[in-house]
Amino acid sequence: MRFVLASASPARLTVLRNAGVEPVVRVSGVDEDAVAAALPDPEPAELVTALAVAKAEAVAGDERDAVVVGCDSMLLTPDGDVEGKPGTVEVARERWRRMAGRSGTLLTGHAVLRVVDGRIAERAAGHEATVVRFGTPSEAELEAYLASGEPLGVAGAFTLDGRGGWFVDGIDGDPSSVIGISLPLTRRLLRQVDVAMSDIW
Template sequence: MANLSSPAAPRSPIGPPLVLASASPRRLELLARLGIKPDRVLATDIDESPLSREIPRAHAVRLAAEKARAAAALAPDGLILAGDTVVGVGRRILPKAEDEATARACLSLLSGRRHRVFSAIALLGPDGHLREALSETIVRFKRLSDAEIDAYIAGGEWHGKAGGYAIQGSAEGFCDWLSGSHSGVVGLPLFETRRLLRAAGVALA
């Protein structure tokens, strides 16, 4: 059995360079589980505000594609991999928490109920061909006490996270049921990513 914790090997120079359109260390770690080390990492800066009446699923798909196109403008010869993860409650898109009040509001809303996590990926080739995939995961949180929310807020791992939590951290202790892709909730659905990369001709084990 392969050691999934070993460092990813450099990619073969055959084919366009693989560019990860994200500065997220989580996405780099997840790619490494597939044995992939991108040739370049490019952070993108786009407006992530939801459109009027936009639902969580469509929001995730649109942002992943826009991030890919933004990175392609800087690396036109690259094979661009971009992703976006959105937490939704019904038609409501939960924000990425940038302050304690937002994180607390998100956790209070998610307490004791199910929510959906949409993790979209976009793979844009230098020829302009766009491949897309979407992972949808249902997550249920236990009912959270005020003390549990206070402690989680104090830990700070909510900062910048969709829905105000990071499932790869201590918030996994809040999750009593999950149906779908755990890696998708973290930020990069590995099954869908592997399938898109193989379809684009990237050599994978």
């Protein structure tokens, strides 16, 4: 079965490949700010799930017979803020200084669409929440990490599977979700659209 990943994330692609799936990668190009603006005061989990659905739907229209998976991640801080990709060194630095030595919840929204004969026949969506316990990098370590560019394009300004992993003291929950796509949740959503793992391995 054709498995389409509606994401440009190399981390999500690696997780799927390591788990026995070779997806077709199609980037959605969804305007995330427009999707968020269309939601009246959404809860954080609702927001990441809506973004995942929007990305999957944007790609599904060009498919004939496939399973399309969309994902989106954001960090919920102890102060109640929801943070996506920082984009700049300055924003990433401020976020790390605020989160060092504290815990946040990484929320990853998932959407699975079953496309049959060019139309969306079935859909399932949900989210995964994983607590991330951040370490405290020294100033030199933080500046070197920022200079690498890695934290600028990822939710919460950190990675678990890259250089950021040095500064994560632990997690409570699903590690694959923190990397970008929860394998257990995706498996459950696939079942809801009548697709078994044996169909896509």
